[in-house]
Structure formats: C-alpha cells, structure tokens
Amino acid sequence: MDTVWGDNVAQNIAFYLIAAIMVGAAIKVVTSKNVVHAALYLVAVLIGMAGQFILLGAEFIAATQLLVYVGAIVVLFLFGIMLTRAQVGSDPDVDTTAAQRTTGGFVAFILLVVMGYAIYGTEGLSETKLPEERVQTIAEVSDSIFSTYLVPFEAISVLLLAALIGAIVLARRD
Amino acid sequence: MTDLVLGLELAYWQQTSIKVLVAAVMVPTSALILGYVFLMKIMSFMQSRLGPMESGPFGLLQLVGDGVKFIQKEDIFPEKADKWVFAMAPIVVLVSTMLLFVFVPVGPDLVGEPVDAGIFIALAVSSISVIGILMAGWSSANKYSLIGALRATGQLIAYELPLVLAVVGVVIQAGTLNLQGIVAAQASGEMFGWGGIGNPYVFTQFVGFVVFMIAIQAELTQTPFDMPVAESEIVGGYQVEYTGFRFLSFFLAEFATAFAFAGIASVLFLGGWWVPGFDIDSNALNFLGPIVMFAKIMLVSFLIFWVRFTYPRFREDQLQSFAWKVLIPISLANIVVTGVLKVVF
Numbered sequence: 001m002d003t004v005w006g007d008n009v010a011q012n013i014a015f016y017l018i019a020a021i022m023v024g025a026a027i028k029v030v031t032s033k034n035v036v037h038a039a040l041y042l043v044a045v046l047i048g049m050a051g052q053f054i055l056l057g058a059e060f061i062a063a064t065q066l067l068v069y070v071g072a073i074v075v076l077f078l079f080g081i082m083l084t085r086a087q088v089g090s091d092p093d094v095d096t097t098a099a100q101r102t103t104g105g106f107v108a109f110i111l112l113v114v115m116g117y118a119i120y121g122t123e124g125l126s127e128t129k130l131p132e133e134r135v136q137t138i139a140e141v142s143d144s145i146f147s148t149y150l151v152p153f154e155a156i157s158v159l160l161l162a163a164l165i166g167a168i169v170l171a172r173r174d
Numbered sequence: 175m176t177d178l179v180l181g182l183e184l185a186y187w188q189q190t191s192i193k194v195l196v197a198a199v200m201v202p203t204s205a206l207i208l209g210y211v212f213l214m215k216i217m218s219f220m221q222s223r224l225g226p227m228e229s230g231p232f233g234l235l236q237l238v239g240d241g242v243k244f245i246q247k248e249d250i251f252p253e254k255a256d257k258w259v260f261a262m263a264p265i266v267v268l269v270s271t272m273l274l275f276v277f278v279p280v281g282p283d284l285v286g287e288p289v290d291a292g293i294f295i296a297l298a299v300s301s302i303s304v305i306g307i308l309m310a311g312w313s314s315a316n317k318y319s320l321i322g323a324l325r326a327t328g329q330l331i332a333y334e335l336p337l338v339l340a341v342v343g344v345v346i347q348a349g350t351l352n353l354q355g356i357v358a359a360q361a362s363g364e365m366f367g368w369g370g371i372g373n374p375y376v377f378t379q380f381v382g383f384v385v386f387m388i389a390i391q392a393e394l395t396q397t398p399f400d401m402p403v404a405e406s407e408i409v410g411g412y413q414v415e416y417t418g419f420r421f422l423s424f425f426l427a428e429f430a431t432a433f434a435f436a437g438i439a440s441v442l443f444l445g446g447w448w449v450p451g452f453d454i455d456s457n458a459l460n461f462l463g464p465i466v467m468f469a470k471i472m473l474v475s476f477l478i479f480w481v482r483f484t485y486p487r488f489r490e491d492q493l494q495s496f497a498w499k500v501l502i503p504i505s506l507a508n509i510v511v512t513g514v515l516k517v518v519f
Binding site: 062 | 324
C-alpha cells in the first residue's frame with residue numbers, strides 16, 4: 001500500500017465508479033414518484049452490488065446476488081406492482097411529506113453511525129492485508145458452509161421451509 | 175487463462191477487447207445463422223416449400239436485407255409510453271444475451287472468462303432478461319403488452335427452477351460447476367470401461383437432458399411455450415409497440431439466446447468441444463473445438479426448432495402445472511438418484 005490508491009488502481013477506480021452509481025440509484029429509489037421506476041432503480045443498486053462482489057473476488061456471491069435478488073425478488077416486486085397498480089407517469093398517491101423525509105433521513109443517519117462505528121471501531125482493521133490470491137472458489141464456500149457454518153445453514157433452511165409452508169397455508173382457502 | 179492463445183502473446187487489455195468484440199459480434203451473427211437455417215429454410219422444407227430464394231444464393235441474404243429494413247425504419251415511441259424505460263428495455267435483454275456468450279467455452283483456451291462458478295453464473299445472467307421483458311411490457315402503456323410481460327415473467331420464473339435443477343444432476347456427476355471442468359470430466363469418463371468417446375452426460379443424465387431441453391424451450395418462449403408473444407391471443411405480447419431496430423434487438427436476442435443455450439446444452443450433455451482421440455489440453459482443439467461445438471449447437475438448435483415448428487401452443491394453466499407438477503418433481507428425483515449413485519459408485 002504505497003500510493004493513496006493502494007496496489008490495485010483499476011479495482012479502486014471501478015469500486016468508486018460503481019459505488020457512485022449505486023448511491024445515485026439508491027437515492028432515486030426513495031425519491032422517485034413512480035413505484036415501477038423505484039423498483040428499476042433498485043435493480044441498478046443490486047447489479048452494482050454484484051459488481052462489487054466480483055471486484056472482491058467473490059463470484060459465487062455475485063452470481064447468487066443476480067439470480068436471487070435481480071432474477072427473482074425484484075421480478076416478483078415488479079410482477080406484484082404491475083398486477084395491481086402501475087400507471088405510467090408519476091403516481092399521485094406516492095408522496096414524500098416533510099415528516100416522512102425527516103424520519104427517513106434520521107433512520108438513515110443512525111444506520112450510518114452504527115455501521116461506521118462498527119467498521120472503523122474494529123481493532124486492527126487498517127493493518128489487515130487482503131490475501132494474495134483473491135478469487136474465492138466454490139469449493140471453499142461449500143466447505144465452510146457444510147462444516148463451520150453447518151448449524152446456521154440448517155437453521156436457515158428450516159426457517160425457509162416453515163415460511164414456505166406458512167405461505168401455502170395462508171394462500172389456500174380450502 | 176493462459177496468456178498464450180493460439181501462440182499469440184497478448185496484453186490484458188488486448189485480450190479483454192478481443193473478448194468483448196467477439197461476444198458482441200456473436201450476438202447478431204448467431205441470430206442470423208439460426209434465423210436463416212431454421213426459421214427460413216428448415217421450416218420451409220418441413221412445410222414443402224423452398225423458403226426465400228431470390229436475394230443472394232438460396233436466399234442467403236434475405237435476413238441481412240430484413241435487418242437493413244428494420245434499421246432504416248422510423249423509431250416510434252407510443253404517445254403515452256414511458257420513454258426511458260421503453261428505450262432501455264431491448265438493451266437490457268441484449269446485454270443479458272451478450273453476457274451469456276462470455277461463459278460458453280469452445281476450446282481449451284477459447285472461453286470469454288473461465289470462471290469457477292461457470293454454469294451457475296451463466297444461468298444467473300440469463301435471468302436478467304426477465305427485467306427487460308417486464309420493462310418493455312409495462313412502459314408500452316398497452317394492455318396486451320402488459321399481459322404479455324406478466325405471462326412471460328410467470329413462465330420464465332416457473333421454468334427457471336427445472337432448468338437449474340436439471341443442471342444440478344450434471345454438476346453432481348462432474349463434481350464441478352466450471353464449464354471447462356465439466357467438459358474435462360466428460361472427456362475422461364468411461365462407459366462400461368470403454369473410454370473411446372469419453373462419457374457424454376446425455377447417456378447417464380438423459381432425464382436431466384430432456385428436462386433441460388423442455389425448460390430452455392420455455393425460457394426462449396418458443397412454441398409450444400410462446401404464450402408471452404401469442405399473436406392470436408394478445409397480438410404480440412410485450413413486443414407489440416416496438417418497431418424498427420428496437421424490435422430487431424428483441425428478435426436478435428431471442429435467436430442469439432437460443433444459440434447460447436444450445437451451446438450450454440452441448441457443453442453440459444454432449445461433451446462440449448472435446449474431440450475423441452485428442453488430449454484435453456492439446457492446442458489442436460483450439461482449432462477443432464469451435465467447429466465441433468458449432469456442429470453440436472446446430473444439432474441442439476435443430477431439436478429446439480423442430481419442436482417449435484411441430485407442436486401447437488399450450489394453454490396458460492397447462493404451462494404452469496406442467497412446470498410445477500411434472501418437471502420439478504422429475505428433476506428433484508433425478509438429483510436424488512444421481513446423488514445416491516454418485517456416493518455408491
């Protein structure tokens with residue numbers, strides 16, 4: 001880490017470029033007057049997130065981000081919005097009153113403080129060097145899931161199964 | 175990725191520019207090839223006619239002429255359309271298609287990016303096109319467009335599951351998600367102790383192959399799964415308001431995606447670019463591989479378009495229940511059987 005940019009100039013430039021796009025799109029998500037536009041800006045944020053994961057060498061998480069969030073969750077958002085209410089142009093029911101803006105800004109600020117404190121307060125973070133070989137292989141990911149993190153993984157699986165069964169019970173009227 | 179491709183030493187930026195250029199050129203080229211060979215010629219022969227014969231030898235230039243015609247047409251926006259979203263939608267679909275070509279290998283060194291999570295990331299980028307279709311259908315401010323987009327979304331989400339689950343069988347047998355690794359696993363495989371042609375997974379994973387082919391037929395919205403663009407029911411679905419080069423983008427993306435998915439099917443089930451008798455990393459395969467892959471892609475595409483020209487359209491409810499009640503249980507059973515056999519042998 002000699003220069004201000006660190007060892008990876010190209011990665012750093014790409015990081016700030018993608019981060020700028022993500023921040024801009026994230027602001028548009030909450031300020032857009034059209035629900036569909038907001039969902040599409042959310043897509044931009046999530047794809048940017050996948051790009052950041054690729055820059056970190058975590059291609060499996062990047063692919064999961066695309067497949068799960070972009071390919072399924074936001075698509076379901078859009079599907080739901082378009083099935084119920086989705087007019088072209090600005091939606092009169094979508095308003096941003098002063099009270100909403102203040103509360104939103106306050107919550108965002110609190111979140112920023114807490115996360116910033118957690119990240120910068122960590123001991124020895126600035127001295128930590130990333131390992132030389134950055135790309136994380138699938139084998140490493142699956143090994144750690146099925147050994148170190150086996151119990152949380154199984155707990156999440158059972159939780160999702162319960163949610164799935166609950167959704168079916170709620171949706172079936174007979 | 176070796177720095178030495180076909181004996182040429184290239185800098186990183188040169189390699190990257192060549193890869194981007196090849197992926198960009200592959201989209202229109204592959205769409206023209208499939209459009210001419212299958213949509214124009216093979217379909218005509220199946221219907222006892224000649225197809226286009228006037229422009230160029232055997233009508234070879236017909237689609238080029240059509241493309242030029244599309245490009246010079248007026249770029250019309252519907253009055254009530256959401257202009258930005260309307261303009262961006264074909265681009266999103268095209269980019270998703272282009273990204274698919276990055277991951278399909280055609281030789282030991284000839285692959286856009288040999289990522290470790292190959293097949294997984296390829297399926298992930300292919301799912302982005304749903305967003306483009308929803309954008310197109312909504313922004314047109316036309317109820318037929320919206321119905322078409324909603325149909326497309328329901329269909330693509332339903333058939334993405336059997337698509338991914340069918341691939342899992344191959345991944346279990348090969349022991350890797352890497353597409354190059356899957357080719358190598360098939361090349362080094364043996365059938366009853368005979369390794370002459372390796373072990374193409376179409377034999378051991380035949381159920382997976384059938385499920386995969388049905389699922390990509392639906393993902394590509396080809397007949398009998400073409401409800402999103404069913405012209406006799408909802409005029410043209412999400413494409414109805416598009417003209418000129420924007421419509422051309424959708425057309426190119428549809429056929430180019432068919433080509434790319436045929437390539438993925440060839441890699442997963444037909445042995446990929448490996449030619450029997452050659453070493454897996456011999457340099458000759460950098461020349462023979464693309465030719466073999468092209469032949470296999472044309473074979474798989476023929477299956478896709480044969481079904482397209484033969485069967486009538488499903489009903490919307492039949493489509494959904496077929497995915498959820500038939501294909502997904504079969505592919506889950508296939509995974510269980512493959513896993514058990516993998517552990518036993």
